[in-house]
Amino acid sequence: MLTIEDADIIQGLRRGDESVFASLFDGYQNSLLRLALMYATDQRLAEEIVQETWLAVLKGIHRFEGRSALKTWIYSILINRAKTVAQREGRYNNLTLSLDEQTESNEPSVPVDRFHPDDDHPYPHHWLNGPSDWGVLPEDKLLSDETQKVVLAAIEGLSPNQREVITLRDIEMLSSEEACNILGISESNQRVLLHRARAKVRQALEEYLER
Incomplete structure (x- = not known):
């Protein structure tokens, strides 16, 4: 509208x-x-x-x-x-993207080695190491140019369809509906792609900030 x-x-x-x-x-x-x-x-x-x-x-x-x-x-x-x-230029392939979309929902959002294995009683599937609390980190480190470069590099390393969604949603600040209309994808697919992309970027940030 x-x-x-x-x-x-x-x-x-x-x-x-x-x-x-x-x-x-x-x-x-x-x-x-x-x-x-x-x-x-x-x-x-x-x-x-x-x-x-x-x-x-x-x-x-x-x-x-x-x-x-x-x-x-x-x-x-x-x-x-x-x-x-x-x-x-050979950088984008519709068939590859179609196959990616079919398998996105099976891809773990967080590496499985972050959790206890199935047979590890009494805590199967519980966190081994939970998400980091970034609230305790100095603000200047979170906002530094190097941190921003880590984020951008992580986004660049995503699959094409994940990169498209996170760029439109989190960098260009578009709504879910706008991103879906631009990319021609469903709301559910957009939600999965964004979740996977954010999880990978967060993992890259964790690895950098915890050095």
Whole structure:
């Protein structure tokens, strides 16, 4: 559903108002480039994908029917174009993703060696080492550039579909519904992918923070 702000932006773009486009560009350019870099092999290619996205937005704005939020529509254009480029570059394979989605639900969220084994009575499946309490860590360490690099590296190491979901939800701060619409996946699949992705990122952070 369109907001009043979205409706005003759409009307401005349809009128050819350059100030409206400039404001939209400033608000979305960095996010679009960040998303494109998930698929592109280098910065130059990512910038080309973003440029093509903006051209598609301007060409398609008169046909945009407002069935989704403007942001969702723009992100969908970017990701579809980025996937096309990535497939051409051999970095993205629909068959692989389809198989990943079928097996995601069988993948443990947390490594099994964090728990007592089945035959370890009286505590089968209980935590051997529970999640760390990060509240006791110095704030400057949690917010340091190095910690952020660990998070970004962990996200980069995720499977493509997990990386897409956690980037849209936790970096771009989109809602579950928006992420599902952009990626064309079900709510249940999105929830599983996000849970797995967050668990892996948390594990990477634990390993770094407990050094």
